Amino acid sequence: MDQILQLLWLVPVLPLIASVILVSRPGWSRRRAHSVAIGALGFSGIISLLAFMKTLGADPATTAREVVTVTWFQMGVAPLQIGWVLDPLTAVMLTMVTFVGTLIFIFSTGYMASDERYRLFFAYLSLFAAAMLGMIISNSLLLLFICWELVGVASYLLIGFWAHKPSAAAAAKKAFITTRIGDIGFFIGMLWLASSSGSLLFFDNGSGCLEENALGLLGSQVTILGLALSTAISLLILWGAMGKSGQFPLHVWLPDAMEGPTPVSALIHAATMVAAGVFLMARLYPLMAAGATGTDDAFPVTGALIATTFVGSITALLGALIAVAQTDIKRILAYSTVSQLGYMMMGLGTGGPAVAMFHLITHAFFKALLFLGAGSVIHGCHDVQDIRRMGGLKGAMPVTFATYAIGMLALAGFPLLFAGFWSKDAILHSTHTWSVSHLPYWIGLIGAFLTAFYMTRQMFYVFFGGNRLNESEAESHPVPPPHESPAVMTWPLIILAAGAVLLGFIGTPAFPWFQGYIDRAPSTLSLSALFESGTLSVMILSSLVGLGGIGLAYLFYRPIAFRPNQQVDPLQRRLPRFFDLATHRFWIDELYDKTIVAAVGALALVSDLIDRKIVHRIVECVRRAVQGIAWVTRFTDEHLVNGAFDRSCDGFRWGARQGARLQSGQTQRYLKIVGSSLVGLVLVLIWISRS
């Protein structure tokens, strides 16, 4: 089975090859194009599954982590090495991404069927998948960063796929730049890690940057602001992860990314791009936890982990609050993603990678399900995205309704049956036992309540009551009645729905198999663990909160479901101030426009002015000065030097002319001169002798 390790590089390379082929073969038929893309990713999926099986069978003590290292290029005296790693974290993430990715690809064949640039779409999707898979297997921070950036550019291409719409072009740019703001932190963190640990390989037989030697060194050194070196680097990398994973204050790109086609939203918001930040944090968890104080705690506490937890908490709450008042079906899901990513960060900070990854995996399933379901709804409603114009789709789209309901119940944390409940419960449980503060725990509960509320609200708006597609006066021509999507779109929904239910049971408190697998510790089935103090109370409380949210939304929105005319949102009627704030996303985008964007513009103006006015002026002054000197020189030349020269020349010429007259060759003149000279000479002599 060792071939699997050696062949692991094929997992990202196969979709990459598919992408290159699709770009270079524009003449291919649609069928052939999507077969290549799906086939490549499917094959990657098979390899991933084999790799997953291998890690399952591995002995946790010895062979749970294997690496392959290759030299990228020889630079200076040392080679620059990159490579890949196979461990549970890689394997489970690979399996999830290829599985969900393949379903999204299949769904896209239906959703994008009428698009002109169908092949290009699959080329971009494949590139995206390749970059994401490359990121997952990489055993080098540099390789991870490279794939990370490629993920960014692929998402840029996909969000801007319909870039003839100015809003899509702007959203793509916003996504790339906002995440790049984060990437700058990541980049500096990487440079710092490289210069202080001497290696960018994670695991390298003891000399990697995530292994004991380097961590000990990083954890003990103190740098600026009294931070441990490992903490400072971790915070910089956290900043990068916040950009990619849509954490406050860098979350603003994520809802705008809804401009892309819906399968893209599913791919970006569910399985891949946004998960990249959480995955990065999980991969670098040893660095985050290096130099932890209070080692008697079950989970280490460091500055970086505390920061992660609070960033996650704020984001979880903020995303949920905003989602409550949105009316675009995809935007609700987008803010819900922001919020759920906050939960993952919370889980990572308080409970380690296993907790965060568990929620990441279950979330990938039910959020992909919800996005694809939303895609099916939009498809069925002829590109209408406003939930106020939907309604009554339960009858028209039964499969979509059933699967969407499962996704909604999973996200809302409906007790016991659904995956989202168990993974969220694990996070709440770890925040409950966190030694630093209980605030994240309470925020988590409030967030859970809001999540249940806004998802139920959405369900009522979309699926219940009468259909309102043709009620808006703005539409001049009527929209045809909604219809169920084709099988190629509904089957992925059914498969994902199954995952959204079943996956929860691999990580219940009674049988924490997933946690044991990630942390490489054996796990056993013990029902009694369910009834330990803390565990049960958290479970009951989170169940009550979830049910409460659903119940409240039922009370609010049930009437509207049966009164189809347009009216003020019940929540808006009760809390108009808050609703207004949330509708406008707490004015954060506008705040950024007024501050950061304006500052960049002002700095650009200043730079330009410095160039034009100051530097150029100085140069002009120098030029004037030089010209002035030149003028003075010319003046002195012409009037003093030349003048003097000319005048002496004139004098000389005059003298010469006079002299020339002496030699005219005329005897009379000679005689006249001789005579007059003689007279003169005689007079002079007389005058001299007189005295």
Add this chain to the structure above:
Amino acid sequence: MNSFPLISFLTILPALGTVFLWSRGRHMSAHGVQRTGYLFSGLSFLVVAILGLQFDTSSGELQAVERYDWIPTLGVEYAVGIDGLSLLMIGLTALLVPMSLRAADPTCARPHHFVALVLLLQTGLIGTFTTLNFFHWFLFWEISLIPAFFLIWTWGGPNRRSAALQFFVYTFVGSIGLLLAFLGLFAATGTFDFATLAEQARDGSLMSSLASNLAWADIPIRWIGLILFALAFLGVAVKVPLYPFHTWLPTTYSEAPTAVTILLTGLMSKMGVYALLRLIVPIFRDQMLLVATPLLFLAVLTIVLSAFAAYRQEDLKRVFAYSSINHLGYCFLGVFALVSGSAFDSSWNAEAAAAVNGVVLQMFNHGIVAGFIFYLVGRLEQRSQGVRGINDFGGLRERAPQFATALGVALFASLGLPGLNAFIGEFLIFKGAFALVKWAPAIATLGLLITAVFLLGVIQKVLTGPLNPKWQDFPDLNSGERSIVAPCLVIMLLVGLFPQLLIRFFNASTLRYLAQLGGLE
């Protein structure tokens, strides 16, 4: 040793083309003139290829050296030779000159003069990159300036005259500084040879000769050293350029015909960085160490301010002119970080190797990417009859998908996307520089961010968005243009994925360079 003087032949070759075109070109068709240009630049390419094949990549020593006594009484000898850095630069020259000829407008007035001047410029460039003695190095340095001046003066945009004059006066002032500095060194040491001067600088005898031969009045010897450094550095600071000696550049780049802009940004700016590495750092290392912090400050200023300034520009050529300043700022950053690090630190060698390799790669990569971008802007301008405002277009992707792909890839390369060539150079510069001095690279990353902002702005306004109805019939790339675009894309991808292809040529030279610089044999 190779008996055939390949390098001298390579240097003379384009000049022969110049002579030929000057004497015969009047009677040739524009097409024939172009073909003559391709012939001579193609032959140079072959000679460079032969040099590259003969080049021993495992050795960092100078190769293919030719040395003859020239003016023995003045200690002037004719000495040429190449190491990895020179080889890479003449390789870049051999690539970019045909691209420039390709970008030239064949319908311009007196095309034979145009091509002749471009070829003469090539001779100047090759001479600059291969000469080992200041005496004729300076000759070539100046020779390249004259054709550039006339090319801008004659074939440039509406303000070509003032732009050409500004360009000439600026760079000439810098050259005079360089000349004065080296005359000073010559007066003190009696040699123009780079290696000898560097050797003397390292063992300290340079300062003592300066003290004994150049002691004017009461000026302390330290100051004389600094003054000489400042004079020499002026030449480089203008040529590359470094803030605040850069204001000639945007005007010149935008007024010059596109073919010349390609040469200016791709090659002539590299002359400056090359001179910095070859002349200034080895000879004036001690002086640079004294002023390392101000120098780093200027480098950061160059990177950040030019990126911000580029964001404000509306003329595409000016956008990329500022972007050029920004990208060459990273070269300054790498070099200044290199000299500010302590050579006695054990890790210096590894980090400095990263920085120098990064700078060299960045020179090559920027040459390709910036040259390519200006080529595409030239194509755009040719289709739009001279319109090149950033807001004059929109949605070109719909009408010209190949053009849009090419420009998009080039812009992403320019903003440092991994997988394309420019990333490797920038990464290595930052990796080396950050290890040597923390604050400057950390602030300089702001430049990376703003670069992304304005380059994506170009994509958004020119390539995507709704199609501007004015360009309803915007034609896509034709086969002639594809013959430039395809090789450029291939080079950008290959170097981005397999940088070893290039690094193998100069890694040994870098190590030798550092060994000589640090005095660690």
